[in-house]
Amino acid sequence: NAGVTQTPKFRILKIGQSMTLQCTQDMNHNYMYWYRQDPGMGLKLIYYSVGAGITDKGEVPNGYNVSRSTTEDFPLRLELAAPSQTSVYFCASSTPLGQANSPLHFGNGTRLTVT
Amino acid sequence: DAKTTQPPSMDCAEGRAANLPCNHSTISGNEYVYWYRQIHSQGPQYIIHGLKNNETNEMASLIITEDRKSSTLILPHATLRDTAVYYCIVRVGDDKIIFGKGTRLHILP
Numbered sequence: 001n002a003g004v005t006q007t008p009k010f011r012i013l014k015i016g017q018s019m020t021l022q023c024t025q026d027m028n029h030n031y032m033y034w035y036r037q038d039p040g041m042g043l044k045l046i047y048y049s050v051g052a053g054i055t056d057k058g059e060v061p062n063g064y065n066v067s068r069s070t071t072e073d074f075p076l077r078l079e080l081a082a083p084s085q086t087s088v089y090f091c092a093s094s095t096p097l098g099q100a101n102s103p104l105h106f107g108n109g110t111r112l113t114v115t
Numbered sequence: 116d117a118k119t120t121q122p123p124s125m126d127c128a129e130g131r132a133a134n135l136p137c138n139h140s141t142i143s144g145n146e147y148v149y150w151y152r153q154i155h156s157q158g159p160q161y162i163i164h165g166l167k168n169n170e171t172n173e174m175a176s177l178i179i180t181e182d183r184k185s186s187t188l189i190l191p192h193a194t195l196r197d198t199a200v201y202y203c204i205v206r207v208g209d210d211k212i213i214f215g216k217g218t219r220l221h222i223l224p
Contacts, residue, residue, distance in 0.1 A: 106158030
């Protein structure tokens with residue numbers, strides 16, 4: 001299994017541009033998450049999904065949109081990029097709590113700079 | 116907000132046991148305690164989790180107090196490769212998994 005795959009690894013955006021961060025997992029996990037991590041800080045939850053067709057806001061959803069049309073994919077959309085969205089973005093997936101160990105599996109991150 | 120509090124940083128001598136505390140005083144009966152670590156800028160890595168009983172695996176041991184209001188992650192023989200940020204989180208069925216600021220562990224040679 002490849003696990004959780006994020007693309008691209010790096011991206012530089014100009015203010016006002018839009019982009020989609022891709023996340024796919026091949027573990028048949030129902031739960032998927034998007035986090036952002038600013039330099040020297042912890043992870044902040046942006047959006048999460050407990051299954052295809054279901055998404056919920058996390059701690060910092062403003063400026064982002066998500067969709068979950070399949071179990072495997074959970075793309076994160078930035079519509080009007082702002083410098084405050086400069087961060088490292090991590091995608092993660094998990095089975096529901098109670099199934100096996102249910103740990104979060106993380107991707108390697110997308111490093112986004114908005115200038 | 117995160118339901119856990121951890122010291123911002125700790126030092127441990129190489130070869131000694133590293134004991135990382137976590138306070139989760141508002142934990143409810145069906146919430147699990149999970150530990151992760153993040154090395155440099157990589158994605159966090161799962162270490163261990165527990166509900167009530169102490170747990171041990173090949174990476175670490177988890178000691179949960181009887182009242183479940185705090186726990187300690189133990190790395191039995193710390194090496195330089197254990198230098199990382201360690202996150203303690205609680206997880207309940209709504210699955211809105213919130214991370215705190217974690218503890219930055221420095222292993223001293």
